[in-house]
Amino acid sequence: MSGLRVGHEALLERGLRLPGLSRRATALSQLPPLGLLTLAGLVPDDWDVGLVLDDGVVEEATAVDQILSAGEHGASENGQPDLVAFSALTPSADRACRLSERLRKRGITTIIGGLHATAAPDHCQPHFDVVVRGDGEPSFERLLIDFRGDRMQPEYQSRGHYSLSDSPMPRWDLLGDHAPPRYTVQSMRGCPWSCSFCAASRLLGPARVKPDVLFERELAAITSRQSRPWIELADDNTFASDRDHSWMLDALQRHGARWFTESDWRIALRPKLLRQIAESGCRQILVGLESNVFRYPGMGAKTADWDRMMEAVLAIQDAGIVVNGCFIVGAEGETPASIERLGDFLDEAPLGEVQLTLQTPFPGIGLYQSLLKAGRLLPGDFARYTLFDVVYQPDQMTAVQLQDSFDELVGRVYRPEAQSRRDQIQKSIRSKRPRRKVSP
Structure with a gap:
């Protein structure tokens, strides 16, 4: 059960059909399960x-x-x-x-x-x-x-926590004779942080890594179906573990993969790792910046001064990797004015790409329980929990105000001239990409 789902028709009309966001929606719809x-x-x-x-x-x-x-x-x-x-x-x-x-x-x-x-x-x-x-x-x-x-x-x-050293080979043959545009590989499961808005980080247990030999085995199976594949690492925070990532990155390079993943800004503090990531074929990294005003609970060591995080973004992009800055609208204290200020920032931001979502209290996270206890969850079924539809009563404005302000922000951030500006930033970043050797 996949696909980008949005219930709010006005948002569909205003922003989700614009090229910048529909591009990512298309990429998500292409990912195999x-x-x-x-x-x-x-x-x-x-x-x-x-x-x-x-x-x-x-x-x-x-x-x-x-x-x-x-x-x-x-x-x-x-x-x-x-x-x-x-x-x-x-x-x-x-x-x-x-x-x-x-x-x-x-x-x-x-x-x-x-x-x-x-x-x-x-x-x-x-x-x-x-x-x-x-x-x-x-x-x-x-x-x-x-x-x-x-x-x-x-x-x-499950009894205890499943070891990824026992991971079976995915049945790629079930996809049929036609290779999908993108493949997914998991190098780790879980995340050491417990951000209040994230349902994935802790529900399946502690962060665990997949052994290098199994990771490369899956890459080999994919490249036997499609040369130089697009890979999305199905990780919550690929470089948050203390493993040595050299083998994994070498494998991605040897197999000629072009790839995307999610991480936090702190990879910019590790120049050698950042260089290896760029040389291995990484095209884009989604970095959770979350908000230029508020700090969400549970973010752990990735919490930092805003200027420091933006310096890290520039360092990552200077290495030839596009940063997809992820922002979550709707924190406690959010107002129409703070959302407008985010739009002002994004109009001038050096980011190669931007992802916008609404804070969504998914079941299983503390935010859901606290809003439920406070009577702030709005009536309706789970089909509304899309990351683009307001499902709770904000503390500083009405739900309608939050939805309208978010809709306007989406229309502003993904309007053609704004996306064209980011496309030019991406072009500049791509020019910095290191040349790499790919094994035959």
Whole structure:
């Protein structure tokens, strides 16, 4: 269950169709579902496995038909699958629930896992036969064994913290003969920080890294399908660990990858690492700057003086890597005036790219619980938790004011002349890119 989802029509009309933001939305929609492809690598050879990608656009009845006909060798003997496993983030969870209900009426067993299922199992349990919480790999293996033994449980949860040294090879073959424009690889899971707005950093346990040999094995599998691939590292903060990243970066360079990831500004304090990142083919790094006024709780060591962070941005871009500055609107204390000041800054900022989202209190994080306790969550279902729709009552203005101010900011930041200015910045950054040697 993927795709960029936005409920606010005015925002769609004003900004999300503009080139700057639609470019990133297109890139996100092209990413294969790494979690499901990884779990598919655990399925025994005598199972028939199919993959369905749902972007939330097609009619639900059509989506069900796609699920029923999926499989490596066509439908099963009774014309339908025995198990259907869903992976859904919060904004697509309600649609996943409705699809599951349709399938269950046909006697099909349905399963859901992922961040939303981990954080909000009570929301999922009425609509699915099985809810998997936490790391999916160890639970999925037990679940398949229990299904065959007719002893499936309504809930599975990983015991302890799954080691990425046991990671199976993702089933890239399920994508068919056509290689996707972008591939995803995970080099680490989790993040050492616990930013108040982030649901991913702690729900699946502590930060863990994937062994270098497994990382390169996955790269080799991808490059056997597509030379010089575009890679997105499916990490929350790739360089936050204390591992030696040299092997990983050498592997990316040897395989000719062009790649994107997320990190924090502190990589600029490590000149040798920054040079290796640039030489290995990194094209862009999303850096969580969050706000030029407010500081969100839980940001740990990445909290710093604003000028210091901007100096780091310039250092990263001087190395030939575009910084996609990520800003979150809607902190406690936010006002229409502070949002307008952010727009003033972004009109002149040296950033090669910009990402704007609204603070969103996802289930499983402290912000959700505090706003729920205070009665500040707005009524409605989880389909509104898109990062672009206001779902809580701000403390310094009305929800309508926050939505309108954010909509205006999006229109301002992604207007054609603003994006053209950033395109020129990107062109200048690309000219600084180091030449690299790629192994044949």
